[in-house]
Amino acid sequence: MQLFADDHGKLIDVREARYKRDYSCRECSAKVRRRGGFKRQLHFYHLERPSNCRSYGKSETHLAIQRRLYALLPKGEAHLERAFPEVRRIADLFWERHGLVFEVQCSSISEEEVRARNRDYESLGLTIVWILHIKRFSRIGESLRALFAQNCTYYTTIDAMGRGALFDEIAEREGGWVYGRSPRLNVRLDRPKPTPLQFTHPLPRPLTSRLAKSSLCFEGDALDLLRSGGRPALLQWTQDALERERQRQLARWLFTVKNCLSKTAKALGAPYASLLDHLLRLASKN
DSSP: OBSEEEETTEEEETTTOOTTOOEEOTTTOOEEEEEOOSSSOOEEEESSOOSSOTGGGOOHHHHHHHHHHHHHSOTTTEEEEEEETTTTEEEEEEEGGGTEEEEEEOSOOOHHHHHHHHHHHHHTTOEEEEEEEHHHHSSOOHHHHHHHTTSEEEEEOOOTTSOSOEEEOOEEEETTEEEEEOOOEEOEEEEEEEOOSOOSSOOOHHHHHHHHHOSEEEETSHHHHHHTTOOHHHHHHHHHHHHHHHHHHHHHHHHHHHHHHHHHHHHHOHHHHHHHHHHHHHHHHO
């Protein structure tokens, strides 16, 4: 599915296209036609399944998120499905004034493709902002998450009818497991800001990592709110997350010490084993 097609070398919006007339996909050049109406949003569809076309795999939910983002941004500054022939890419949404590319992702994606998109847009001096659908990306692998985290990444619950929200959410992770999440924070993607340089209080590890990697934030996201003092729920999560990090760090330390003491006790003999075990118990209580 897509919102624009090629009409003999001219760009045509699906709202201006005619039914039962052939147009060309801007990515794979295959034949597409207009479809949709009262119960289904307008879009171009391929007459035949292409062998390799990223636009073919877009869903109605994907298109609804694109339209929501477009409606948020100032008129005349944003472009839906903007082509960048230099890198053979078609961005879901391009905000020209700020050099921002919004990429919506509702389906699975490989690490290689995320890495390639990041690299391609960065080569043009553009900043990519990932919008991930929470149904598909609430839990992802550590390596894929790290690739998304190289740029601004936010989440959405928007459905095919355009209902839902755009929000920021921070996950506490270790070894690929999620053991905590921040409150969902409604984010204003039409109001970019430079990343804060200083905070008056310590930040949990996921936020310090974001702070180190990105020079951009948006009004309402976690870094922006904490810069201005934060909301009670966010401040409470921050304190709880720092405490959980401290507890997990202590648990890792105790595990390492226990292994060392166990090996030492075996080397010294049985008389010292009970003493070392007693010392370990005292340490864990403190």
